[in-house]
Amino acid sequence: MKKRKKSNSPLKVIKTSLKSICLDTETILTLNNYCKNLNLIVIHAYQFLRLYILHKYHTNQQLPKIDDKFIEHIIKTIAVGDKRGKKLNNNELAFFYENHYKQTIQGEKLSYSKYGNTIGYTATAILTCLETNIKTHFVKHLKRFINIQFEKENQTKEERQQLYKNTKTIFNDLMNNTNTSENEYKLWKDANKSFLIPEKIKKNVYYDLECSPQHYLFPLIYMSLKLEEKEKKLFQFCPLRKTLIPKYMNIDTKTLITMLFDTKKHKTTQGKLLDKVNESKELIWNSLFDMEKINKLMNPNKYIFNHMFSTDGVGCSLVFIRVDMKDKTIPQNNKTTCNNEYDYITELSNEELNHLKDYNKVAIDPGKNTIMFMTDEKGNTLKYTKMQRRIDTYAKKKRQIIMKSFYKNNIKEIEEPLNQTCSMSCNYDKFIEYLKVRNKINQELQQYYEQELFRKLRWRSHTYTQKSESILINKIKRTFGKKIVIGFGSFQQRQQMKNCMPTPNKSLKDLLAKHFNLCIVDEFKTSKMCSFCLEGETCYYKQRENPRPFRQGMVNIHGLLTCTKCSKSSHSHLMNRDLNGSRNILYLMKEWIQHRKRPTIFCRKPLIISQDE
Numbered sequence: 001m002k003k004r005k006k007s008n009s010p011l012k013v014i015k016t017s018l019k020s021i022c023l024d025t026e027t028i029l030t031l032n033n034y035c036k037n038l039n040l041i042v043i044h045a046y047q048f049l050r051l052y053i054l055h056k057y058h059t060n061q062q063l064p065k066i067d068d069k070f071i072e073h074i075i076k077t078i079a080v081g082d083k084r085g086k087k088l089n090n091n092e093l094a095f096f097y098e099n100h101y102k103q104t105i106q107g108e109k110l111s112y113s114k115y116g117n118t119i120g121y122t123a124t125a126i127l128t129c130l131e132t133n134i135k136t137h138f139v140k141h142l143k144r145f146i147n148i149q150f151e152k153e154n155q156t157k158e159e160r161q162q163l164y165k166n167t168k169t170i171f172n173d174l175m176n177n178t179n180t181s182e183n184e185y186k187l188w189k190d191a192n193k194s195f196l197i198p199e200k201i202k203k204n205v206y207y208d209l210e211c212s213p214q215h216y217l218f219p220l221i222y223m224s225l226k227l228e229e230k231e232k233k234l235f236q237f238c239p240l241r242k243t244l245i246p247k248y249m250n251i252d253t254k255t256l257i258t259m260l261f262d263t264k265k266h267k268t269t270q271g272k273l274l275d276k277v278n279e280s281k282e283l284i285w286n287s288l289f290d291m292e293k294i295n296k297l298m299n300p301n302k303y304i305f306n307h308m309f310s311t312d313g314v315g316c317s318l319v320f321i322r323v324d325m326k327d328k329t330i331p332q333n334n335k336t337t338c339n340n341e342y343d344y345i346t347e348l349s350n351e352e353l354n355h356l357k358d359y360n361k362v363a364i365d366p367g368k369n370t371i372m373f374m375t376d377e378k379g380n381t382l383k384y385t386k387m388q389r390r391i392d393t394y395a396k397k398k399r400q401i402i403m404k405s406f407y408k409n410n411i412k413e414i415e416e417p418l419n420q421t422c423s424m425s426c427n428y429d430k431f432i433e434y435l436k437v438r439n440k441i442n443q444e445l446q447q448y449y450e451q452e453l454f455r456k457l458r459w460r461s462h463t464y465t466q467k468s469e470s471i472l473i474n475k476i477k478r479t480f481g482k483k484i485v486i487g488f489g490s491f492q493q494r495q496q497m498k499n500c501m502p503t504p505n506k507s508l509k510d511l512l513a514k515h516f517n518l519c520i521v522d523e524f525k526t527s528k529m530c531s532f533c534l535e536g537e538t539c540y541y542k543q544r545e546n547p548r549p550f551r552q553g554m555v556n557i558h559g560l561l562t563c564t565k566c567s568k569s570s571h572s573h574l575m576n577r578d579l580n581g582s583r584n585i586l587y588l589m590k591e592w593i594q595h596r597k598r599p600t601i602f603c604r605k606p607l608i609i610s611q612d613e
Contacts, residue, residue, distance in 0.1 A: 010325040011306070014297045015462060018316040021289050030260055032313035034115070035246040036450050038122065041110050043241045043442070044078045045071065045126060047435055048101050050238040051428075052093075055100060057221050058428050066130065066214060071123035079112040104435035106443050116255035129239045134213040138220065139175075139206075140495075141235050142196065145223045146170050148232055149188065175205045195222045224426040234424040242423070244442060244449030245458075248310040248317065253281045260288055281307050294318060314455040315462065342509060345487060345519045345592050353593050359485040359517065361593070362476075363586035365526070365578050366491040371503050373578035374476070375586060381579065382479045384472060386503050392468035395501075398457045409448060415441055473515050486512055487521040487589040489581065521585050525602045531583035532573070534601065536565025541574055 022028050049071070056063050064070060077093045078101070112119055146167045155163070169181050170189050174197050181189050198215040201208040209216065220237035227234055241247075251259070257273045261284050273280045285291055285307060294305050303320040310317045321330075348356075365373045371389060374382040390396045406412060418441065421434040476484075488509060496502060512518050530536045540556040559577045566572055584602070591599060 008322075010322050010330045012298065012303055012320045012322075014318045014320065016297065016316055016318065017459065018311050018314060021294055021316060021318075023288060023290060027260060027288055028313070031251075031311055032246075032452075034259060035249055035311065035313040037110060038115065038118065038249050039241075039244065039246040040446075041075060041079050041112060042122060042126065042247070043244075044105070044110070045074050045122075046238070046240045047104070047438075048074050048078050048097070049126070049130075050240065051101055051104075051431060051435065052096055053217065053238060054221070054426060054428050054431060055096065057218070057426075063214075063217055066127060068120065068123045068127055071126050072119060075112055075119055075123065079110040081111065082113040100432075101435075104432060105439050114258045116258045117252050118249055118255050121250040131213040133236070133239050134216050134220065135209050137235065138209055138213075138216050141220065141223060142174070143167075143171055145196075145227065148227065148230065150185075177201075177204065195219065221426050224424070228425060228427060234422065234426075236424050237426070240423060242438075244446055245454045246312050246450060248312045248315070250308070250310045252308045253277050253284060256284050256288065262287075312455050312458070314452060315459040341506070342488070342513070342518060342520050344490075345521050345589060346598070348519060350596075353596070356485045356517065356593055359483055360481050361487065361586060361589050362480050362484045362516075363487045363489075363521070363582045363584075363589060365489050365523075365581035365585055366505060366508075367578065368493075368497060368500055368503055370578050371508065373576075373582045374480070375579065375582040376480050376484070377586070377590070380479050381582075382476065383578070386501060389468065389503070390501065392464065392471070394457075394461045394464035398461055401457060402454070405453070411445070411448070414444060417441065469511055473511070476512075476516075485517040485519070485589075487585050488512070488518055489523040489526065489585050490520050491523060521588055522598075522602075523581070523585065524604060526584035526588070527577060527581045529584060529601055530563035530566060530575075531580045531587065532571070532575070533563060533566050534587070534599070536563040538562065538575070538577075538580060539564055 018028055018031065049066070052074075053063060073090045073093055077090065077097050147164065150163055150167055152159075166181075166185050170185050173179060173181050173189055174193060179186075196219045197205060198208070198212075198219070201215075202211055217237065220235075224234055224237055254274060254277060257270055257277075257280075261270075261273070263269055263273070266283070266287070273284070291305070297318065298304075298320045301323065303322055304326065306319045306321040308319045310319075360376055360378075362374055362376045367373070368386065370383055370385050372382075372384040374384075417437050418434075421437050422430060423434050423438070425431050425434065491505065493505060509518060528537055530538055538561040540558075541560045541562045543554040543556055546553055546555045561575050561577050561580060562573070563575075588598060588602060591597060
């Protein structure tokens with residue numbers, strides 16, 4: 001197994017601050033204003049799109065086919081451009097704006113003039129967000145919707161288990177177009193299938209979701225309305241942009257010509273420059289940015305600047321292209337699935353395993369509170385906690401600054417009316433009411449959120465995260481050495497845990513794999529078995545008062561364990577849960593590398609299928 005090599009992708013992005021590459025402050029101010037304006041346009045574009053889809057649904061019309069051009073038409077309907085160029089010809093959108101959407105906004109139309117290709121990039125981003133939301137969440141929403149239809153109050157644990165078993169059968173029938181449900185579950189499935197699954201699907205629903213995600217807009221709206229009738233928690237079928245803090249916008253040479261370049265100073269016209277973009281790009285970029293500094297950010301023998309970047313007015317992401325790919329069509333990136341990114345140690349060849357025998361073996365037990373607990377053969381340990389990361393990445397300080405500003409400016413009181421509305425409602429009138437309240441508050445708070453403070457905090461958080469991760473890698477090298485192989489526990493979190501800050505997992509593996517050899521180790525029973533005797537099972541040592549506020553009663557101390565076998569002998573001891581898990585992962589690593597076997601006590605029992613089945 002080799003250390004993961006640095007990516008040889010055709011494009012690379014380098015982050016820096018905008019002021020470090022601009023030649024004058026006027027350029028920064030202009031880009032700032034365009035970022036603020038575009039963010040407002042995107043907010044209204046999302047709102048208009050969602051309202052338009054709901055209008056089509058409730059008037060029993062066919063839902064629109066949404067593509068880049070359709071979203072560009074929406075942007076050019078809700079905003080105004082200059083008199084030049086091709087005129088917009090979509091009377092239906094214009095009629096809907098005047099008769100439905102206009103009542104929800106205050107003030108005059110925004111302007112989309114001088115944005116050049118940026119409008120096209122923005123439309124593509126909106127379409128991607130819409131389709132990604134459907135692909136990612138449809139299956140989860142369908143499962144939950146089916147369960148809710150059959151839920152009853154005061155059910156026992158056994159009744160709930162049987163219920164979920166039956167609803168899972170319905171779910172599998174719908175997803176795979178089979179017919180195994182029975183009794184009332186079969187009747188419900190037959191009655192509701194046409195509302196939950198499109199008529200024509202390719203192969204199965206999983207495949208069709210990837211190919212045609214927009215076909216599932218109707219089922220999502222239908223499910224949301226039914227949940228709203230039952231007063232259950234809703235979901236968002238169409239994403240909205242709610243933040244007034246300006247986001248990144250993409251800028252290329254054509255956009256610079258229309259947005260920033262001084263044609264009078266250089267005695268030329270925009271038309272001439274746009275006709276000969278390739279010939280004039282060096283002149284345009286050199287007049288606005290420090291190209292010498294930009295070109296130094298990457299090795300010029302491997303990557304060159306692609307004359308494109310994105311910015312929010314403070315941070316800046318510069319796009320570089322591989323030298324041999326210049327002026328060529330860049331192939332689409334086929335992303336591999338999360339499960340195939342790293343090899344399990346059991347998948348390594350004999351040659352790779354023999355190569356690892358001389359390496360210092362380090363085991364990592366990943367988790368939520370302790371993000372990583374590391375231990376090696378010599379007994380060295382290293383702990384990386386979520387609180388440590390929260391401080392190192394500036395997340396804690398950033399939140400304190402924002403909350404202090406909120407209290408000082410009474411932001412919570414101003415936003416209080418939003419609590420009486422619902423942005424996820426699929427009821428047309430309720431969503432109209434939400435838009436009126438939201439846009440009124442947006443107009444009041446626009447200047448506050450457009451302050452540079454929030455974007456500077458975002459940029460600072462990025463730089464502190466990079467610094468924190470560099471410190472972590474150096475600490476690992478000092479503790480365990482540079483020649484190490486890491487066995488990373490197979491912990492996977494399917495969804496974010498409630499009341500717990502997000503913690504890295506995949507990104508952490510990527511970071512470690514850049515510097516060390518890394519493989520995955522199956523965690524099965526590593527927390528359950530004692531790592532000292534390898535025979536007894538662990539159990540909680542003692543209880544204490546619940547430390548959580550507003551909770552009473554005694555709870556087990558989760559991180560403190562003892563062994564059922566060792567506690568009865570003279571070798572009785574207490575152990576840290578994370579240390580025990582990482583020691584067992586280390587043991588499994590060594591056993592597989594040395595003997596190509598996994599100890600029986602850590603193996604899963606084979607699944608026995610009866611003859612009747």
